[in-house]
Amino acid sequence: MKLLFENVDEPGLNTLEVYERRGGYRSLRKALGMTRDDVLSELLASALRGRGGAGFQMGKKASFLPKGSMDKYLVCNADESEPGAFKDRELMQKNPHQLIEGIIIGAYAASTNRSFIFVRGEYALQADILDAAVAEAEAAGYLGERILGSDHVLSLVVHRGAGAYICGEETALLDSLEGKRGNPRLKPPFPANAGLYQGPTLINNVETLSTVPHIIRLGGEEYTRIGVENSAGTKVVSVSGNVQRPGNYEIELGMRSRDIIYGLAGGPPEGREIKLWFPGGSSSPVLTADDLDLSYDFDTLAKAGTMLGSGSIIVVDDSIPVIEVAKKVAKFYRHESCGKCTPCREGTNWTVKMLERIDNGEATPMDLDILASVQEQIIGNCLCVLGDSMAMPLGAMVAKFREEFEAHIEAAREKNLKTTAVPDPLPLAGVNAGFAGPYHRPAPAEEARV
């Protein structure tokens, strides 16, 4: 069943004319004919879970906004920067009005009067298309004062970011939208109470909001019949990495993971096997080929110790050393850490350094325990989950591929001993005083030192 991707490549779908011809903005008319509370009830009934990563129910989040006549905001998070995620890009580029309609309905349900789309700066084409679509919607009276004769008032501004993964974190996004450095804020207060400009703010992902018109069209109850329990609806899954047909696929939640990776995306190249896969972007703990029969939905993946996240599957085949994957992940988070919280700033930095030591043949298997303990000390100790997003997959990689890491350490160490002179170890003191394991070997013979 296709909702978001229904005939998505129809030429001109990004224009109002084609979108309206296909029945666009009918859901908005329907919603505006209902009371705000009824629209909210439909969203609650649909049990639509956020598609950006956290999987929190959209209707519930909208219901947290306080009542009253103050300025309230709806922010669409289009700062899609998670490695492996590219669904929002395709949704915005090909069907911008679907998103805009979802924003207008979402804003009606949550009684917000100003809205923003925060697009990452790299998505220049998509932001241009959104700009054009917003102008069309304004001209047609779908945005502005007294929308379609109702009491709904809404402005919509497309805001371009300037390149920072952290701005996908909701409070960092708000700071960035306020014209500051994108540093996450302490929670509580949550954005629903004090968000953008300290006003009540609802923040939702592009895909979540794009689904809203379909929920209103079908009705919340009907929507829950798609998918499985606790994971209602369809989901756009971005499959990338070592697969034959990388791309976006709209699935019903609860599909078998193997059917997505092998059936839709064609599986790994000929003669290769899957070594590991990220089920929900680079920040989800990795799974192995043994987990391919898991149902692809929020609860099943959570039970398996990982998460659905943004629905971005990255497949890594058996030709790639796991340490290369670990290094790429760690370097990404080191680069993107905003530096506000020490565990994340230092933890990501030291994780990269330790992985490089492993590669340079300067590490011992003991370093794997230290590496794992660094990850444990990051998790839960920062204002946002950026550090956790590195720590969780790294921890899972070390736990699941320990033998490969150890073999790599040994091989790199042997290579290192052959090519470079190793300084004699310093005397060990303190808790390490008694340690004289195999890694404090005598220096290699003179002729081997080159």
Place this chain on the structure above:
Amino acid sequence: VSAPQLDPDPDALAASVRRYSHGSRVPGWDDAVDLDKDPAAIPDPATTPVPDDLRAHIEALMARYPDRRSAAIPGLAAAQRLHGYCSPEAIDQVACVMRLTPGYLVAVATFYDMFYTEPKGAHDVYVCTNISCSLRGGDELYDAMLEAAEDRADLHVQEFECLGACDLAPMASVDGIYVGPLEIDDARRLVDDLEAGRPVLEEKQLRYRRVADPEANREEWEVDSHPPASPAPRAATPVMDPEAAAAGPAMEGVDAPDEGAGPDPIAPREQEEAGEEQARPEDYDEHPAPSAGPDAPASPPKEDRA
């Protein structure tokens, strides 16, 4: 195992630890500041010439938000498009219009990957080397791109984190135009296309790519008929003669937004229509962009700077 003793000479030990100026072990911690100076105040409009278009654009941006400070990032982006990078002069101009201190804007500019406080080539070529791209040859592509652009000072090749186009892997973004999947040889073609002012890697532009999901489309649709995007010639670092600027309009193409006068370096570019006479100014209602002729002159070339 007998371990050697530590060098007992504390001076020798201290000398072996590298230190930078001011005794720090962290390089560059004081690069941005002259410690003897007071922090810069909000620039005085009387002594800070700002090109009219840039001022109008930033003022329009400020009016879009409940708090004018929200225009800092789009304002800096506009100044960077005009000046080539966030030069001290560019920062001063934005600070002057927005009534913020330059220090505040430098703090913002240095946070984001797409702002540059050092001079750089006019064309940005971002090569993604994150996981999905590197699994398919992104690192090799980056090396090839560096090699192809080696003697091209106008190209700014940068290794970039995930650009959100893993389905095109390995891919690159050329002035915001996504192209992929790329072969190693495409690096050379990309540079040639840029040099010739042609649309970059026409058939590999993201715009023409169909969704991968085979069941999404129930009909065979025609291919998107938009012309391929070519990177607009950007303003290199412009001449800003303070006297001339104070006396009147300073910049070619900025002060004369007539038909075909030149691409507006301030307004966001309309990629899909660059090089075509179909610019849709209504996309930027606050700030209509003049249509960009294919041969329209860019801002004065760098040589004029002397």
